[in-house]
Amino acid sequence: xxxxxxxxxxxxxxxxxxxxxxxxxxxxxxxxxxxxxxxxxxxxxxxxxxxxxxxxxxxxxxxxxxxxxxxxxxxxxxxxxxxxxxxxxxxxxxxxxxxxxxxxxxxxxxxxxxxxxxxxxxxxxxxxxxxxxxxxxxxxxxxxxxxxxxxxxxxxxxxxxxxxxxxxxxxxxxxxxxxxxxxxxxxxxxxxxxxxxxxxxxxxxxxxxxxxxxxxxxxxxxxxxxxxxxxxxxxxxxxxxxxxxxxxxxxxxxxxxxxxxxxxxxxxxxxxxxxxxxxxxxxxxxxxxxxxxxxxxxxxxxxxxxxxxxxxxxxxx
Amino acid sequence: xxxxxxxxxxxxxxxxxxxxxxxxxxxxxxxxxxxxxxxxxxxxxxxxxxxxxxxxxxxxxxxxxxxxxxxxxxxxxxxxxxxxxxxxxxxxxxxxxxxxxxxxxxxxxxxxxxxxxxxxxxxxxxxxxxxxxxxxxxxxxxxxxxxxxxxxxxxxxxxxxxxxxxxxxxxxxxxxxxxxxxxxxxxxxxxxxxxxxxxxxxxxxxxxxxxxxxxxxxxxxxxxxxxxxxxxxxxxxxxxxxxxxxxxxxxxxxxxxxxxxxxxxxxxxxxxxxxxxxxxxxxxxxxxxxxxxxxxxxxxxxxxxxxxxxxxxxxxx
Numbered sequence: 001x002x003x004x005x006x007x008x009x010x011x012x013x014x015x016x017x018x019x020x021x022x023x024x025x026x027x028x029x030x031x032x033x034x035x036x037x038x039x040x041x042x043x044x045x046x047x048x049x050x051x052x053x054x055x056x057x058x059x060x061x062x063x064x065x066x067x068x069x070x071x072x073x074x075x076x077x078x079x080x081x082x083x084x085x086x087x088x089x090x091x092x093x094x095x096x097x098x099x100x101x102x103x104x105x106x107x108x109x110x111x112x113x114x115x116x117x118x119x120x121x122x123x124x125x126x127x128x129x130x131x132x133x134x135x136x137x138x139x140x141x142x143x144x145x146x147x148x149x150x151x152x153x154x155x156x157x158x159x160x161x162x163x164x165x166x167x168x169x170x171x172x173x174x175x176x177x178x179x180x181x182x183x184x185x186x187x188x189x190x191x192x193x194x195x196x197x198x199x200x201x202x203x204x205x206x207x208x209x210x211x212x213x214x215x216x217x218x219x220x221x222x223x224x225x226x227x228x229x230x231x232x233x234x235x236x237x238x239x240x241x242x243x244x245x246x247x248x249x250x251x252x253x254x255x256x257x258x259x260x261x262x263x264x265x266x267x268x269x270x271x272x273x274x275x276x277x278x279x280x281x282x283x284x285x286x287x288x289x290x291x292x293x294x295x296x297x298x299x300x301x302x303x304x305x306x307x308x309x310x311x312x313x314x315x316x317x
Numbered sequence: 318x319x320x321x322x323x324x325x326x327x328x329x330x331x332x333x334x335x336x337x338x339x340x341x342x343x344x345x346x347x348x349x350x351x352x353x354x355x356x357x358x359x360x361x362x363x364x365x366x367x368x369x370x371x372x373x374x375x376x377x378x379x380x381x382x383x384x385x386x387x388x389x390x391x392x393x394x395x396x397x398x399x400x401x402x403x404x405x406x407x408x409x410x411x412x413x414x415x416x417x418x419x420x421x422x423x424x425x426x427x428x429x430x431x432x433x434x435x436x437x438x439x440x441x442x443x444x445x446x447x448x449x450x451x452x453x454x455x456x457x458x459x460x461x462x463x464x465x466x467x468x469x470x471x472x473x474x475x476x477x478x479x480x481x482x483x484x485x486x487x488x489x490x491x492x493x494x495x496x497x498x499x500x501x502x503x504x505x506x507x508x509x510x511x512x513x514x515x516x517x518x519x520x521x522x523x524x525x526x527x528x529x530x531x532x533x534x535x536x537x538x539x540x541x542x543x544x545x546x547x548x549x550x551x552x553x554x555x556x557x558x559x560x561x562x563x564x565x566x567x568x569x570x571x572x573x574x575x576x577x578x579x580x581x582x583x584x585x586x587x588x589x590x591x592x593x594x595x596x597x598x599x600x601x602x603x604x605x606x607x608x609x610x611x612x613x614x615x616x617x618x619x620x621x622x623x624x625x626x627x628x629x630x631x632x633x634x
Contacts (some may be wrong), residue, residue: 012456045420045421045424046363046423046424046427047420047581072399075395076393076395077418078392078393078395078412078413078414079396079413079414079416079420080417081414081417081419082389082414082416082417082418082423083417083420084414085417085442085443086417086418086421086439086442087438087442088420095395096393096395096396096399096413096416097395097398097399099399099413099416100395100396100397100398100399100400100402100403100405101399101403103362103363103396103400103405104403104404104405106363107362107363107405110363120346121404122403125402125403125404126402127431146605176547186498223579271427281429301503
């Protein structure tokens with residue numbers, strides 16, 4: 001019998017990647033594939049920027065800026081300071097180290113390389129064993145309809161700090177986009193143990209992935225359990241605008257809403273301990289666990305719990 | 318009678334801009350226009366880079382890196398270090414501050430702005446009273462034919478450190494290029510006192526300007542004296558490959574060769590003191606002066622000498 005030890009995780013940026021980092025520690029080296037949202041990719045200053053992919057790369061490589069919560073460790077800001085002096089657009093902060101990734105990615109994409117190959121090569125050069133893959137090599141752009149009008153994702157998220165009230169979210173290009181081939185191959189590997197939906201914002205980070213028809217069908221037909229971890233604890237998101245957006249979209253701010261949102265895809269749901277009493281109201285198997293991840297130990301402990309849960313679901317099939 | 322106090326200087330990068338800095342000190346604020354070679358402009362990492370224009374801007378603004386002799390003062394190198402780590406092209410060094418100029422220029426050119434307007438705006442933002450203008454808003458590319466084959470200028474100059482033996486130099490696009498309109502207007506101003514050809518490399522820095530038909534004819538029909546300063550002192554260039562290239566092109570390495578090269582354009586030539594005995598062999602008026610510029614005082618002294626010389630030539634008309 002094949003030893004099942006490979007894992008595919010779906011993730012957005014900062015929130016989800018905490019669990020991805022835990023999974024990286026819980027898996028044998030090279031056995032984790034992280035599929036990352038690219039709906040918040042955008043072109044800025046002529047550069048192709050992939051915020052969630054970069055946050056994932058930096059975090060898994062140990063190169064992330066712990067103070068800021070985004071960008072690179074030991075970053076310098078000479079470029080940004082000068083750009084402001086020249087009257088350039090400064091609302092999206094680009095550090096000097098970070099900029100190397102954007103410039104080199106832009107150059108390679110312009111030369112015809114798919115994003116997934118560029119990202120894979122960056123990972124190798126950073127010494128990363130985990131595979132980080134954009135959800136697609138095609139163009140998908142998350143667009144936020146608000147009471148102030150239509151905003152591109154980064155305008156909404158960074159420039160407007162998620163302040164405008166959201167009325168709808170669209171994933172432009174998702175209908176025609178195809179999953180990254182290497183990611184689909186990872187889903188089909190005989191040693192696959194589980195697919196984990198990280199506790200990212202379901203609407204901004206996971207839905208862009210699920211809006212790609214090939215991803216939705218691949219997950220629906222997955223031979224191994226798909227397990228989602230609740231991004232809400234006691235009716236609030238640990239970080240970011242998940243709860244605010246749910247209220248604006250007139251959704252009940254509850255892990256139940258998230259679990260039901262993933263209906264048809266997930267075979268199990270992980271609830272935080274404070275939400276334990278909700279378990280009875282879900283019609284998928286539930287594991288209750290501490291989901292707040294402050295330390296690396298927290299992340300790895302939750303990751304092992306999630307994988308153990310997936311193991312029981314696999315056994316039950 | 319109009320007070321003649323405005324000056325137009327033609328210059329390349331490091332060598333010529335020393336005199337441009339002297340002229341800036343010798344002229345009243347805002348009375349100097351520096352027309353800069355753009356034959357060594359190139360596209361690198363997807364960025365539009367104008368080395369001589371930037372060297373001129375940085376030097377005249379007091380923002381140049383005195384240690385390096387190129388680039389920005391107080392520069393940091395985070396971008397370059399990371400780019401090398403990512404396997405990017407590292408032969409052309411781009412500092413973090415410097416990069417802001419390239420990224421913002423590239424963005425504005427892509428948006429349809431002429432280079433001259435972008436550069437003028439950068440100058441204003443840096444607080445510069447002197448007008449710095451690229452020789453043209455059109456594309457001209459200096460190409461060096463060598464015994465090792467054809468090299469783009471920066472490949473020859475930076476990557477190959479001027480080592481390959483030069484057989485010819487071409488200025489691609491120059492025939493169809495037009496002078497920057499604002500620079501032609503500066504040449505036509507009633508208060509113009511002199512046109513100065515700075516002691517730049519005649520073949521790599523000044524000839525790209527003269528290869529533009531509109532520039533050659535404008536200088537030939539100038540109402541004020543065009544005065545060139547020898548880039549050679551005692552048969553050698555102070556810096557750079559001028560003498561080496563002249564030998565390779567089988568030209569006598571002498572200020573006489575340079576003066577004759579500018580025949581039909583210049584109305585006067587400035588020789589260094591060590592070359593004083595050559596004066597008799599030139600058929601244009603000559604001023605002998607110390608042309609080695611180490612300090613700002615040297616530069617301003619030479620500038621005043623050149624302008625005084627032009628004044629005598631104007632009076633003699």
